[in-house]
Amino acid sequence: MKQNPDTTTEQLILETAENLFLEKGFALTSTTEIARIAGCNQALVHYYFRTKDRLFDAVFEKNAGLFISAFLQGVEENISFEEKVRKKVEIQYDILKANPKMPFLFFNELNTNPKRLNLLKEKIGNLTKSFFLQMENELRVEIEKGTIRPMTAMNLMLTILSLNLVLFLASPVLKVITDMTDTEFQSLIESRKRENVTVILKSLRP
Template structure:
């Protein structure tokens, strides 16, 4: 089994892998059964034999990809680290994962927008409120210190997702725009692992200092630091 070639793989598995590639590249609407059969090196009627229809095949692929993404997301926030360590860990791990799977964000965001019915069943399992409640409770002391209230958690969580997901969702755009300036996308992502973490931590620690509505607190804080 160690020297198993593509052709030795089970047919169903080969279909699934080819379909994954094609769907990620072209989306559901842009993909053709024939393309998938070609990439899997077989007759297209075999796809119907194993998966009944294009839609069912897509659902199988979509579920796998959604789960893959999800599994990488949540566990990052478990474990016995400080808030700052968790943030650094998240950006390093999640951006590394996306470097290996650069097309997942664009694929998922697009299909969610084009076929929202299709994704409801996957989202039913996700309780995002748990995620931010868990995070908040675990790090209440640190967050209190920075004047971050529980109500800010949705903004904070989505901000972290923005910082990692957007560059990949907009990869084609950035590659094109950066190219003219002599910047390589890969270098930019590598740099982002620490930039995003520094940025996030710095913002959290000092939001009260920069918020004009909190002038009084700022002055109080400044005094504290000076003494």
């Protein structure tokens, strides 16, 4: 059963589960299907992860971590504010580009399963608070210098997140209604990063 000796069956199951969860979400994925695709007995899925819920948690935790890091990504370097913003946007965009299905899973499960919302809060509750405070401070300095217009951290954060997220959330819809080929869509993804940076930097101008 083990095709690749480097991968344990447990890992194989986890990876298969991740792919399916990312593809169709929690509810539409069954442990039976996970086992079928992983090429093992269905009981084995439960042997390693006990319940479907725990298996999902393992997948979700990893992806939530990625998402949060994409979101809270800090830039320490000694560069101008404009360059800091640019870097922040680009790093977030790159993480999303490398994990294009992750936003779907994230929003889908947090919208449908309140339990997971609470888990998320426990995990990052105060992380965000300090993140916002720091951002507020940086913004205040720039606003007082007159280099950017008055603007709250919440609004800037929402703008960045919005622009970066939607392309990936909407990609299946976009591809179909605009009749784009995969390569056309790939080049849209490439060019969109620059556009997002432009929009955000222009939106900051006084």
